Amino acid sequence: MTEHAYILTLSCPDRLGLVHTVSGFLLEQSANIEEAAQYNDQATGLFFMRVQFACAAHDLASLKAAFAALAEPLQMRWSIHPRAERMKTVIMVSRQGHCLNDLLFRFKSGLLPVDIRAIISNHRDFYQLAASYNIPFHHIPVTAATKAQAEARQLEVIEQEGAELVVLARYMQVLSNNLCEKLQGRAINIHHSFLPSFKGAKPYYQAHDRGVKLIGATAHYVTADLDEGPIIEQDVARADHTDTVDDLTARGQDTESQVLARAVQWHSERRVILNGHKTVVFR
Incomplete structure:
Protein backbone atom coordinates (compact mmCIF):
# COMPACT_ATOMS: atom_id res chain seq x y z
CA MET A 1 0.00 0.00 0.00
CA ARG A 83 5.18 16.26 5.28
CA ALA A 84 4.98 16.93 1.53
CA GLU A 85 2.73 19.94 2.08
CA ARG A 86 4.63 23.15 1.30
CA MET A 87 3.80 25.98 3.65
CA LYS A 88 1.97 28.85 1.96
CA THR A 89 4.08 31.96 2.53
CA VAL A 90 3.86 35.71 1.94
CA ILE A 91 7.02 37.85 2.08
CA MET A 92 7.02 41.51 3.11
CA VAL A 93 9.97 43.74 2.16
CA SER A 94 10.94 47.40 1.88
CA ARG A 95 14.04 48.62 -0.03
CA GLN A 96 16.81 46.23 1.06
CA GLY A 97 16.53 43.04 -0.93
CA HIS A 98 19.32 40.75 0.26
CA CYS A 99 17.05 38.56 2.41
CA LEU A 100 14.28 38.54 -0.20
CA ASN A 101 16.69 37.54 -2.96
CA ASP A 102 18.18 34.77 -0.83
CA LEU A 103 14.77 33.35 0.09
CA LEU A 104 13.56 33.42 -3.52
CA PHE A 105 16.69 31.59 -4.71
CA ARG A 106 16.35 28.92 -2.03
CA PHE A 107 12.63 28.56 -2.80
CA LYS A 108 13.24 28.20 -6.54
CA SER A 109 16.08 25.73 -5.90
CA GLY A 110 13.84 23.52 -3.77
CA LEU A 111 15.87 24.19 -0.64
CA LEU A 112 12.94 25.56 1.36
CA PRO A 113 9.65 23.67 1.80
CA VAL A 114 7.57 26.80 1.21
CA ASP A 115 5.12 27.96 -1.43
CA ILE A 116 5.71 31.71 -1.83
CA ARG A 117 2.34 33.04 -2.88
CA ALA A 118 2.95 36.80 -2.87
CA ILE A 119 5.39 39.59 -2.10
CA ILE A 120 4.13 42.75 -0.37
CA SER A 121 6.16 45.94 -0.32
CA ASN A 122 5.71 49.58 0.56
CA HIS A 123 8.03 50.42 -2.36
CA ARG A 124 8.20 49.33 -6.02
CA ASP A 125 11.89 48.38 -6.05
CA PHE A 126 11.47 44.61 -6.34
CA TYR A 127 8.49 44.19 -8.68
CA GLN A 128 10.80 43.04 -11.50
CA LEU A 129 12.52 40.53 -9.18
CA ALA A 130 9.11 39.16 -8.20
CA ALA A 131 8.08 38.93 -11.86
CA SER A 132 11.24 36.97 -12.68
CA TYR A 133 10.03 34.29 -10.23
CA ASN A 134 6.44 34.60 -11.45
CA ILE A 135 5.26 35.68 -8.00
CA PRO A 136 2.50 38.30 -7.58
CA PHE A 137 3.83 41.63 -6.30
CA HIS A 138 1.61 43.94 -4.25
CA HIS A 139 2.75 47.55 -3.87
CA ILE A 140 1.02 48.92 -0.76
CA PRO A 141 2.41 52.34 0.25
CA VAL A 142 2.35 53.15 3.96
CA THR A 143 2.19 56.59 5.57
CA ALA A 144 1.19 57.64 9.05
CA ALA A 145 -2.16 58.74 7.67
CA THR A 146 -2.83 55.56 5.66
CA LYS A 147 -1.28 52.93 7.96
CA ALA A 148 -4.59 51.39 9.05
CA GLN A 149 -5.90 51.09 5.49
CA ALA A 150 -2.55 49.76 4.24
CA GLU A 151 -2.45 47.07 6.93
CA ALA A 152 -6.03 46.10 6.15
CA ARG A 153 -5.01 45.58 2.52
CA GLN A 154 -1.89 43.63 3.57
CA LEU A 155 -3.97 41.34 5.75
CA GLU A 156 -6.44 40.87 2.91
CA VAL A 157 -3.64 39.63 0.64
CA ILE A 158 -2.26 37.37 3.38
CA GLU A 159 -5.65 35.79 4.04
CA GLN A 160 -6.56 35.48 0.35
CA GLU A 161 -3.36 33.52 -0.19
CA GLY A 162 -4.07 31.31 2.81
CA ALA A 163 -0.62 32.12 4.20
CA GLU A 164 0.50 30.08 7.19
CA LEU A 165 3.74 32.06 7.30
CA VAL A 166 4.52 35.75 6.81
CA VAL A 167 8.20 36.65 6.51
CA LEU A 168 9.34 40.20 7.20
CA ALA A 169 12.47 40.16 5.04
CA ARG A 170 13.73 43.59 6.11
CA TYR A 171 10.27 45.15 6.02
CA MET A 172 11.03 48.43 7.72
CA GLN A 173 7.58 49.44 8.94
CA VAL A 174 6.54 48.75 12.52
CA LEU A 175 3.39 46.64 12.49
CA SER A 176 0.43 47.80 14.56
CA ASN A 177 -0.58 45.87 17.67
CA ASN A 178 -3.72 44.78 15.86
CA LEU A 179 -1.84 43.24 12.92
CA CYS A 180 0.72 41.64 15.27
CA GLU A 181 -2.12 39.92 17.11
CA LYS A 182 -3.68 38.66 13.87
CA LEU A 183 -0.32 37.23 12.74
CA GLN A 184 0.65 35.79 16.13
CA GLY A 185 2.85 32.72 15.81
CA ARG A 186 3.06 32.87 12.01
CA ALA A 187 5.11 36.00 11.29
CA ILE A 188 8.92 35.91 11.38
CA ASN A 189 11.09 39.03 11.41
CA ILE A 190 14.81 39.39 10.83
CA HIS A 191 16.49 41.97 13.04
CA HIS A 192 19.98 43.08 12.05
CA SER A 193 21.40 42.74 15.53
CA PHE A 194 22.13 40.04 18.10
CA LEU A 195 19.10 40.74 20.29
CA PRO A 196 18.57 41.85 23.00
CA SER A 197 21.43 44.25 22.13
CA PHE A 198 20.84 47.21 19.80
CA LYS A 199 17.09 47.11 19.37
CA GLY A 200 15.21 49.51 17.10
CA ALA A 201 16.63 51.52 14.22
CA LYS A 202 20.20 51.56 12.84
CA PRO A 203 21.73 48.80 14.96
CA TYR A 204 24.91 48.71 12.83
CA TYR A 205 25.48 52.38 13.65
CA GLN A 206 24.92 51.60 17.33
CA ALA A 207 27.31 48.64 17.12
CA HIS A 208 29.99 50.72 15.37
CA ASP A 209 29.63 53.46 17.95
CA ARG A 210 30.17 50.92 20.75
CA GLY A 211 33.16 49.30 19.02
CA VAL A 212 31.74 45.79 19.23
CA LYS A 213 33.84 42.77 18.25
CA LEU A 214 30.83 40.69 17.20
CA ILE A 215 27.84 41.70 15.12
CA GLY A 216 24.82 39.47 14.70
CA ALA A 217 21.35 38.85 13.39
CA THR A 218 18.22 37.51 15.08
CA ALA A 219 15.17 35.84 13.57
CA HIS A 220 12.18 36.02 15.88
CA TYR A 221 8.41 35.86 15.89
CA VAL A 222 6.66 39.19 15.58
CA THR A 223 4.87 40.52 18.66
CA ALA A 224 3.39 43.85 19.63
CA ASP A 225 6.54 44.53 21.68
CA LEU A 226 9.11 45.72 19.14
CA ASP A 227 12.05 43.31 18.75
CA GLU A 228 10.92 41.34 21.82
CA GLY A 229 9.31 38.29 20.16
CA PRO A 230 10.35 34.67 20.81
CA ILE A 231 13.76 34.04 19.23
CA ILE A 232 14.08 31.25 16.66
CA GLU A 233 17.68 31.59 15.46
CA GLN A 234 20.75 33.82 15.87
CA ASP A 235 24.27 34.02 14.50
CA VAL A 236 27.27 36.33 14.67
CA ALA A 237 30.21 37.56 12.57
CA ARG A 238 33.54 38.95 13.76
CA ALA A 239 34.27 42.68 13.73
CA ASP A 240 37.26 44.82 14.71
CA HIS A 241 38.36 48.43 15.11
CA THR A 242 39.11 48.87 11.38
CA ASP A 243 35.54 48.15 10.27
CA THR A 244 33.40 51.01 9.05
CA VAL A 245 29.60 51.07 9.30
CA ASP A 246 29.51 49.99 5.64
CA ASP A 247 31.80 47.03 6.42
CA LEU A 248 29.57 45.95 9.29
CA THR A 249 26.45 46.35 7.17
CA ALA A 250 27.81 44.27 4.29
CA ARG A 251 29.04 41.49 6.58
CA GLY A 252 25.86 41.63 8.60
CA GLN A 253 23.62 41.27 5.56
CA ASP A 254 25.15 37.87 4.80
CA THR A 255 24.46 36.80 8.38
CA GLU A 256 20.90 38.13 8.22
CA SER A 257 20.15 36.12 5.07
CA GLN A 258 21.46 32.88 6.55
CA VAL A 259 19.73 33.32 9.90
CA LEU A 260 16.38 34.15 8.30
CA ALA A 261 16.62 31.23 5.87
CA ARG A 262 17.26 28.79 8.72
CA ALA A 263 14.34 30.18 10.73
CA VAL A 264 12.01 29.93 7.73
CA GLN A 265 13.15 26.37 7.03
CA TRP A 266 12.67 25.21 10.62
CA HIS A 267 9.27 26.88 10.90
CA SER A 268 8.08 25.45 7.58
CA GLU A 269 9.31 22.00 8.60
CA ARG A 270 7.29 22.47 11.80
CA ARG A 271 10.35 22.19 14.00
CA VAL A 272 9.56 25.27 16.10
CA ILE A 273 7.08 25.20 18.99
CA LEU A 274 6.30 28.27 21.06
CA ASN A 275 7.12 28.03 24.75
CA GLY A 276 5.84 31.26 26.29
CA HIS A 277 8.25 34.04 25.33
CA LYS A 278 10.78 31.42 24.13
CA THR A 279 10.83 28.68 21.51
CA VAL A 280 11.67 24.99 21.37
CA VAL A 281 13.50 24.23 18.10
CA PHE A 282 13.92 20.58 17.10
CA ARG A 283 16.72 20.92 14.55
Missing part, protein backbone atom coordinates in the same frame (compact mmCIF):
# COMPACT_ATOMS: atom_id res chain seq x y z
CA THR A 2 1.08 3.59 -0.60
CA GLU A 3 2.63 5.22 2.44
CA HIS A 4 2.25 8.88 3.34
CA ALA A 5 4.52 10.88 5.64
CA TYR A 6 3.14 13.18 8.33
CA ILE A 7 4.51 15.52 10.97
CA LEU A 8 2.96 15.57 14.44
CA THR A 9 3.85 18.36 16.86
CA LEU A 10 2.50 18.78 20.37
CA SER A 11 2.95 20.44 23.72
CA CYS A 12 1.21 19.72 27.01
CA PRO A 13 1.74 19.52 30.77
CA ASP A 14 4.43 16.94 31.46
CA ARG A 15 3.51 13.59 32.95
CA LEU A 16 4.78 10.02 32.93
CA GLY A 17 4.29 7.94 29.81
CA LEU A 18 3.72 10.62 27.18
CA VAL A 19 6.27 9.21 24.72
CA HIS A 20 4.79 5.75 25.24
CA THR A 21 1.28 7.11 24.70
CA VAL A 22 2.17 8.83 21.43
CA SER A 23 4.25 5.97 20.07
CA GLY A 24 1.53 3.51 21.08
CA PHE A 25 -1.05 5.53 19.17
CA LEU A 26 1.15 5.50 16.07
CA LEU A 27 1.64 1.75 16.42
CA GLU A 28 -2.13 1.33 16.44
CA GLN A 29 -2.22 3.27 13.17
CA SER A 30 0.42 0.92 11.68
CA ALA A 31 2.71 3.93 11.42
CA ASN A 32 6.50 3.83 11.22
CA ILE A 33 8.31 6.57 13.18
CA GLU A 34 11.03 8.06 10.97
CA GLU A 35 12.18 10.88 13.24
CA ALA A 36 11.31 11.84 16.79
CA ALA A 37 12.43 14.44 19.31
CA GLN A 38 11.08 15.53 22.67
CA TYR A 39 11.91 18.03 25.39
CA ASN A 40 10.79 18.43 28.98
CA ASP A 41 11.02 22.03 30.22
CA GLN A 42 11.47 21.57 33.94
CA ALA A 43 11.04 25.30 34.56
CA THR A 44 7.49 25.35 33.20
CA GLY A 45 6.51 21.70 33.57
CA LEU A 46 5.68 21.47 29.87
CA PHE A 47 6.46 18.66 27.45
CA PHE A 48 7.18 19.20 23.75
CA MET A 49 7.40 16.62 20.97
CA ARG A 50 7.82 16.41 17.20
CA VAL A 51 7.35 13.13 15.36
CA GLN A 52 7.70 12.44 11.67
CA PHE A 53 6.00 9.19 10.71
CA ALA A 54 4.78 7.26 7.70
CA CYS A 55 1.70 5.10 7.44
CA ALA A 56 -0.37 3.43 4.75
CA ALA A 57 -2.82 5.51 2.75
CA HIS A 58 -4.88 7.13 5.47
CA ASP A 59 -7.71 9.61 5.70
CA LEU A 60 -6.12 12.64 7.37
CA ALA A 61 -9.40 13.75 8.92
CA SER A 62 -9.84 10.32 10.54
CA LEU A 63 -6.24 10.37 11.77
CA LYS A 64 -6.77 13.79 13.37
CA ALA A 65 -10.07 12.73 14.93
CA ALA A 66 -8.45 9.68 16.48
CA PHE A 67 -5.56 11.70 17.89
CA ALA A 68 -7.91 14.39 19.20
CA ALA A 69 -9.61 11.81 21.39
CA LEU A 70 -6.23 10.89 22.87
CA ALA A 71 -5.00 14.49 23.19
CA GLU A 72 -7.96 16.12 24.90
CA PRO A 73 -7.62 14.57 28.37
CA LEU A 74 -3.88 15.27 28.25
CA GLN A 75 -4.46 18.98 27.49
CA MET A 76 -2.36 18.76 24.34
CA ARG A 77 -1.92 21.54 21.82
CA TRP A 78 -1.13 19.64 18.66
CA SER A 79 -1.15 19.53 14.89
CA ILE A 80 -0.73 16.90 12.17
CA HIS A 81 0.33 17.93 8.67
CA PRO A 82 1.41 16.00 5.57
Whole structure:
Protein backbone atom coordinates (compact mmCIF):
# COMPACT_ATOMS: atom_id res chain seq x y z
CA MET A 1 0.00 0.00 0.00
CA THR A 2 1.08 3.59 -0.60
CA GLU A 3 2.63 5.22 2.44
CA HIS A 4 2.25 8.88 3.34
CA ALA A 5 4.52 10.88 5.64
CA TYR A 6 3.14 13.18 8.33
CA ILE A 7 4.51 15.52 10.97
CA LEU A 8 2.96 15.57 14.44
CA THR A 9 3.85 18.36 16.86
CA LEU A 10 2.50 18.78 20.37
CA SER A 11 2.95 20.44 23.72
CA CYS A 12 1.21 19.72 27.01
CA PRO A 13 1.74 19.52 30.77
CA ASP A 14 4.43 16.94 31.46
CA ARG A 15 3.51 13.59 32.95
CA LEU A 16 4.78 10.02 32.93
CA GLY A 17 4.29 7.94 29.81
CA LEU A 18 3.72 10.62 27.18
CA VAL A 19 6.27 9.21 24.72
CA HIS A 20 4.79 5.75 25.24
CA THR A 21 1.28 7.11 24.70
CA VAL A 22 2.17 8.83 21.43
CA SER A 23 4.25 5.97 20.07
CA GLY A 24 1.53 3.51 21.08
CA PHE A 25 -1.05 5.53 19.17
CA LEU A 26 1.15 5.50 16.07
CA LEU A 27 1.64 1.75 16.42
CA GLU A 28 -2.13 1.33 16.44
CA GLN A 29 -2.22 3.27 13.17
CA SER A 30 0.42 0.92 11.68
CA ALA A 31 2.71 3.93 11.42
CA ASN A 32 6.50 3.83 11.22
CA ILE A 33 8.31 6.57 13.18
CA GLU A 34 11.03 8.06 10.97
CA GLU A 35 12.18 10.88 13.24
CA ALA A 36 11.31 11.84 16.79
CA ALA A 37 12.43 14.44 19.31
CA GLN A 38 11.08 15.53 22.67
CA TYR A 39 11.91 18.03 25.39
CA ASN A 40 10.79 18.43 28.98
CA ASP A 41 11.02 22.03 30.22
CA GLN A 42 11.47 21.57 33.94
CA ALA A 43 11.04 25.30 34.56
CA THR A 44 7.49 25.35 33.20
CA GLY A 45 6.51 21.70 33.57
CA LEU A 46 5.68 21.47 29.87
CA PHE A 47 6.46 18.66 27.45
CA PHE A 48 7.18 19.20 23.75
CA MET A 49 7.40 16.62 20.97
CA ARG A 50 7.82 16.41 17.20
CA VAL A 51 7.35 13.13 15.36
CA GLN A 52 7.70 12.44 11.67
CA PHE A 53 6.00 9.19 10.71
CA ALA A 54 4.78 7.26 7.70
CA CYS A 55 1.70 5.10 7.44
CA ALA A 56 -0.37 3.43 4.75
CA ALA A 57 -2.82 5.51 2.75
CA HIS A 58 -4.88 7.13 5.47
CA ASP A 59 -7.71 9.61 5.70
CA LEU A 60 -6.12 12.64 7.37
CA ALA A 61 -9.40 13.75 8.92
CA SER A 62 -9.84 10.32 10.54
CA LEU A 63 -6.24 10.37 11.77
CA LYS A 64 -6.77 13.79 13.37
CA ALA A 65 -10.07 12.73 14.93
CA ALA A 66 -8.45 9.68 16.48
CA PHE A 67 -5.56 11.70 17.89
CA ALA A 68 -7.91 14.39 19.20
CA ALA A 69 -9.61 11.81 21.39
CA LEU A 70 -6.23 10.89 22.87
CA ALA A 71 -5.00 14.49 23.19
CA GLU A 72 -7.96 16.12 24.90
CA PRO A 73 -7.62 14.57 28.37
CA LEU A 74 -3.88 15.27 28.25
CA GLN A 75 -4.46 18.98 27.49
CA MET A 76 -2.36 18.76 24.34
CA ARG A 77 -1.92 21.54 21.82
CA TRP A 78 -1.13 19.64 18.66
CA SER A 79 -1.15 19.53 14.89
CA ILE A 80 -0.73 16.90 12.17
CA HIS A 81 0.33 17.93 8.67
CA PRO A 82 1.41 16.00 5.57
CA ARG A 83 5.18 16.26 5.28
CA ALA A 84 4.98 16.93 1.53
CA GLU A 85 2.73 19.94 2.08
CA ARG A 86 4.63 23.15 1.30
CA MET A 87 3.80 25.98 3.65
CA LYS A 88 1.97 28.85 1.96
CA THR A 89 4.08 31.96 2.53
CA VAL A 90 3.86 35.71 1.94
CA ILE A 91 7.02 37.85 2.08
CA MET A 92 7.02 41.51 3.11
CA VAL A 93 9.97 43.74 2.16
CA SER A 94 10.94 47.40 1.88
CA ARG A 95 14.04 48.62 -0.03
CA GLN A 96 16.81 46.23 1.06
CA GLY A 97 16.53 43.04 -0.93
CA HIS A 98 19.32 40.75 0.26
CA CYS A 99 17.05 38.56 2.41
CA LEU A 100 14.28 38.54 -0.20
CA ASN A 101 16.69 37.54 -2.96
CA ASP A 102 18.18 34.77 -0.83
CA LEU A 103 14.77 33.35 0.09
CA LEU A 104 13.56 33.42 -3.52
CA PHE A 105 16.69 31.59 -4.71
CA ARG A 106 16.35 28.92 -2.03
CA PHE A 107 12.63 28.56 -2.80
CA LYS A 108 13.24 28.20 -6.54
CA SER A 109 16.08 25.73 -5.90
CA GLY A 110 13.84 23.52 -3.77
CA LEU A 111 15.87 24.19 -0.64
CA LEU A 112 12.94 25.56 1.36
CA PRO A 113 9.65 23.67 1.80
CA VAL A 114 7.57 26.80 1.21
CA ASP A 115 5.12 27.96 -1.43
CA ILE A 116 5.71 31.71 -1.83
CA ARG A 117 2.34 33.04 -2.88
CA ALA A 118 2.95 36.80 -2.87
CA ILE A 119 5.39 39.59 -2.10
CA ILE A 120 4.13 42.75 -0.37
CA SER A 121 6.16 45.94 -0.32
CA ASN A 122 5.71 49.58 0.56
CA HIS A 123 8.03 50.42 -2.36
CA ARG A 124 8.20 49.33 -6.02
CA ASP A 125 11.89 48.38 -6.05
CA PHE A 126 11.47 44.61 -6.34
CA TYR A 127 8.49 44.19 -8.68
CA GLN A 128 10.80 43.04 -11.50
CA LEU A 129 12.52 40.53 -9.18
CA ALA A 130 9.11 39.16 -8.20
CA ALA A 131 8.08 38.93 -11.86
CA SER A 132 11.24 36.97 -12.68
CA TYR A 133 10.03 34.29 -10.23
CA ASN A 134 6.44 34.60 -11.45
CA ILE A 135 5.26 35.68 -8.00
CA PRO A 136 2.50 38.30 -7.58
CA PHE A 137 3.83 41.63 -6.30
CA HIS A 138 1.61 43.94 -4.25
CA HIS A 139 2.75 47.55 -3.87
CA ILE A 140 1.02 48.92 -0.76
CA PRO A 141 2.41 52.34 0.25
CA VAL A 142 2.35 53.15 3.96
CA THR A 143 2.19 56.59 5.57
CA ALA A 144 1.19 57.64 9.05
CA ALA A 145 -2.16 58.74 7.67
CA THR A 146 -2.83 55.56 5.66
CA LYS A 147 -1.28 52.93 7.96
CA ALA A 148 -4.59 51.39 9.05
CA GLN A 149 -5.90 51.09 5.49
CA ALA A 150 -2.55 49.76 4.24
CA GLU A 151 -2.45 47.07 6.93
CA ALA A 152 -6.03 46.10 6.15
CA ARG A 153 -5.01 45.58 2.52
CA GLN A 154 -1.89 43.63 3.57
CA LEU A 155 -3.97 41.34 5.75
CA GLU A 156 -6.44 40.87 2.91
CA VAL A 157 -3.64 39.63 0.64
CA ILE A 158 -2.26 37.37 3.38
CA GLU A 159 -5.65 35.79 4.04
CA GLN A 160 -6.56 35.48 0.35
CA GLU A 161 -3.36 33.52 -0.19
CA GLY A 162 -4.07 31.31 2.81
CA ALA A 163 -0.62 32.12 4.20
CA GLU A 164 0.50 30.08 7.19
CA LEU A 165 3.74 32.06 7.30
CA VAL A 166 4.52 35.75 6.81
CA VAL A 167 8.20 36.65 6.51
CA LEU A 168 9.34 40.20 7.20
CA ALA A 169 12.47 40.16 5.04
CA ARG A 170 13.73 43.59 6.11
CA TYR A 171 10.27 45.15 6.02
CA MET A 172 11.03 48.43 7.72
CA GLN A 173 7.58 49.44 8.94
CA VAL A 174 6.54 48.75 12.52
CA LEU A 175 3.39 46.64 12.49
CA SER A 176 0.43 47.80 14.56
CA ASN A 177 -0.58 45.87 17.67
CA ASN A 178 -3.72 44.78 15.86
CA LEU A 179 -1.84 43.24 12.92
CA CYS A 180 0.72 41.64 15.27
CA GLU A 181 -2.12 39.92 17.11
CA LYS A 182 -3.68 38.66 13.87
CA LEU A 183 -0.32 37.23 12.74
CA GLN A 184 0.65 35.79 16.13
CA GLY A 185 2.85 32.72 15.81
CA ARG A 186 3.06 32.87 12.01
CA ALA A 187 5.11 36.00 11.29
CA ILE A 188 8.92 35.91 11.38
CA ASN A 189 11.09 39.03 11.41
CA ILE A 190 14.81 39.39 10.83
CA HIS A 191 16.49 41.97 13.04
CA HIS A 192 19.98 43.08 12.05
CA SER A 193 21.40 42.74 15.53
CA PHE A 194 22.13 40.04 18.10
CA LEU A 195 19.10 40.74 20.29
CA PRO A 196 18.57 41.85 23.00
CA SER A 197 21.43 44.25 22.13
CA PHE A 198 20.84 47.21 19.80
CA LYS A 199 17.09 47.11 19.37
CA GLY A 200 15.21 49.51 17.10
CA ALA A 201 16.63 51.52 14.22
CA LYS A 202 20.20 51.56 12.84
CA PRO A 203 21.73 48.80 14.96
CA TYR A 204 24.91 48.71 12.83
CA TYR A 205 25.48 52.38 13.65
CA GLN A 206 24.92 51.60 17.33
CA ALA A 207 27.31 48.64 17.12
CA HIS A 208 29.99 50.72 15.37
CA ASP A 209 29.63 53.46 17.95
CA ARG A 210 30.17 50.92 20.75
CA GLY A 211 33.16 49.30 19.02
CA VAL A 212 31.74 45.79 19.23
CA LYS A 213 33.84 42.77 18.25
CA LEU A 214 30.83 40.69 17.20
CA ILE A 215 27.84 41.70 15.12
CA GLY A 216 24.82 39.47 14.70
CA ALA A 217 21.35 38.85 13.39
CA THR A 218 18.22 37.51 15.08
CA ALA A 219 15.17 35.84 13.57
CA HIS A 220 12.18 36.02 15.88
CA TYR A 221 8.41 35.86 15.89
CA VAL A 222 6.66 39.19 15.58
CA THR A 223 4.87 40.52 18.66
CA ALA A 224 3.39 43.85 19.63
CA ASP A 225 6.54 44.53 21.68
CA LEU A 226 9.11 45.72 19.14
CA ASP A 227 12.05 43.31 18.75
CA GLU A 228 10.92 41.34 21.82
CA GLY A 229 9.31 38.29 20.16
CA PRO A 230 10.35 34.67 20.81
CA ILE A 231 13.76 34.04 19.23
CA ILE A 232 14.08 31.25 16.66
CA GLU A 233 17.68 31.59 15.46
CA GLN A 234 20.75 33.82 15.87
CA ASP A 235 24.27 34.02 14.50
CA VAL A 236 27.27 36.33 14.67
CA ALA A 237 30.21 37.56 12.57
CA ARG A 238 33.54 38.95 13.76
CA ALA A 239 34.27 42.68 13.73
CA ASP A 240 37.26 44.82 14.71
CA HIS A 241 38.36 48.43 15.11
CA THR A 242 39.11 48.87 11.38
CA ASP A 243 35.54 48.15 10.27
CA THR A 244 33.40 51.01 9.05
CA VAL A 245 29.60 51.07 9.30
CA ASP A 246 29.51 49.99 5.64
CA ASP A 247 31.80 47.03 6.42
CA LEU A 248 29.57 45.95 9.29
CA THR A 249 26.45 46.35 7.17
CA ALA A 250 27.81 44.27 4.29
CA ARG A 251 29.04 41.49 6.58
CA GLY A 252 25.86 41.63 8.60
CA GLN A 253 23.62 41.27 5.56
CA ASP A 254 25.15 37.87 4.80
CA THR A 255 24.46 36.80 8.38
CA GLU A 256 20.90 38.13 8.22
CA SER A 257 20.15 36.12 5.07
CA GLN A 258 21.46 32.88 6.55
CA VAL A 259 19.73 33.32 9.90
CA LEU A 260 16.38 34.15 8.30
CA ALA A 261 16.62 31.23 5.87
CA ARG A 262 17.26 28.79 8.72
CA ALA A 263 14.34 30.18 10.73
CA VAL A 264 12.01 29.93 7.73
CA GLN A 265 13.15 26.37 7.03
CA TRP A 266 12.67 25.21 10.62
CA HIS A 267 9.27 26.88 10.90
CA SER A 268 8.08 25.45 7.58
CA GLU A 269 9.31 22.00 8.60
CA ARG A 270 7.29 22.47 11.80
CA ARG A 271 10.35 22.19 14.00
CA VAL A 272 9.56 25.27 16.10
CA ILE A 273 7.08 25.20 18.99
CA LEU A 274 6.30 28.27 21.06
CA ASN A 275 7.12 28.03 24.75
CA GLY A 276 5.84 31.26 26.29
CA HIS A 277 8.25 34.04 25.33
CA LYS A 278 10.78 31.42 24.13
CA THR A 279 10.83 28.68 21.51
CA VAL A 280 11.67 24.99 21.37
CA VAL A 281 13.50 24.23 18.10
CA PHE A 282 13.92 20.58 17.10
CA ARG A 283 16.72 20.92 14.55
